[in-house]
Amino acid sequence: MDYGKLKNTELFLFDMDGTLYLGDQVYQGAVELMEELPALGKRYIYLTNNSSRAGVDYITRLRKLGFPCKEENVFTSGMATGMYLNQNHPGARVYLVGTQAFRRELLSYGIELVEEEADVVVVGFDTELVYEKLNKACHFLRWGAVFIAANPDWVCPMPDDEVLPDCGSICALLTASSGKEPNYIGKPNRNMIDVISKMTGIPNERICAVGDRLYTDIAVAQNAGSVSVLVLSGETDKAMVEAAQRKPDYVLEDVHQLHMILKEI
Numbered sequence: 647m648d649y650g651k652l653k654n655t656e657l658f659l660f661d662m663d664g665t666l667y668l669g670d671q672v673y674q675g676a677v678e679l680m681e682e683l684p685a686l687g688k689r690y691i692y693l694t695n696n697s698s699r700a701g702v703d704y705i706t707r708l709r710k711l712g713f714p715c716k717e718e719n720v721f722t723s724g725m726a727t728g729m730y731l732n733q734n735h736p737g738a739r740v741y742l743v744g745t746q747a748f749r750r751e752l753l754s755y756g757i758e759l760v761e762e763e764a765d766v767v768v769v770g771f772d773t774e775l776v777y778e779k780l781n782k783a784c785h786f787l788r789w790g791a792v793f794i795a796a797n798p799d800w801v802c803p804m805p806d807d808e809v810l811p812d813c814g815s816i817c818a819l820l821t822a823s824s825g826k827e828p829n830y831i832g833k834p835n836r837n838m839i840d841v842i843s844k845m846t847g848i849p850n851e852r853i854c855a856v857g858d859r860l861y862t863d864i865a866v867a868q869n870a871g872s873v874s875v876l877v878l879s880g881e882t883d884k885a886m887v888e889a890a891q892r893k894p895d896y897v898l899e900d901v902h903q904l905h906m907i908l909k910e911i
């Protein structure tokens with residue numbers, strides 16, 4: 647196997663759920679890999695589509711699980727959404743279907759969140775969802791508001807083969823009721839990697855996304871011209887990889903195997 651693309655990689659983007667851990671269960675070798683990456687000459691960012699938590703919440707959570715993590719090591723679809731709104735809809739009145747944590751994140755980017763006369767509806771992985779929010783969002787969308795969503799994931803994986811309905815599923819309900827489709831900001835939108843490339847000065851082709859999901863983690867790398875590593879420790883199995891039209895650059899058992907390869911090349 648030619649691991650040249652991994653050797654050339656300067657920055658790794660790690661998915662978390664299903665890649666480094668599942669729930670509170672940290673995968674074997676995951677912490678060790680993250681601790682050793684700087685010595686191997688590689689930088690890293692924890693990259694998540696989960697818009698139910700803010701970036702700062704991830705720093706706390708990752709450290710609690712034993713992972714090294716500074717502020718510059720975390721990037722979420724919620725943060726990307728805040729940046730996107732400022733660039734593309736400056737000064738817009740935004741109605742949010744999202745958690746309190748997502749609300750705080752958007753406020754930290756200076757976004758104006760309103761309950762009436764919204765120009766933009768933003769939807770996230772809202773684990774605090776109530777019917778009134780859906781009702782209001784549907785109303786604003788039908789009367790002309792722009793539809794933006796943080797992440798397209800249908801479900802969020804949980805331990806014991808359980809899942810939680812995620813942002814994509816909430817958006818499907820709003821599409822059915824309003825007739826409008828959202829513009830998804832998170833993975834697989836290449837915007838996620840383009841923004842990181844701009845922030846770090848590292849070109850896309852020297853960035854590698856590592857994750858367990860073909861339609862987000864791998865697709866974002868393919869869309870952005872970056873390198874991709876699929877790990878089989880999460881929701882994707884070998885049969886799904888074989889059925890996929892666009893294959894990842896590398897398919898590995900888990901991040902421990904990635905660590906072993908990086909040490910050798």
Ligand SMILES: [Mg+2]
Pocket residue numbers: 661662663664665857858859880
């Ligand atoms: Mg995952």
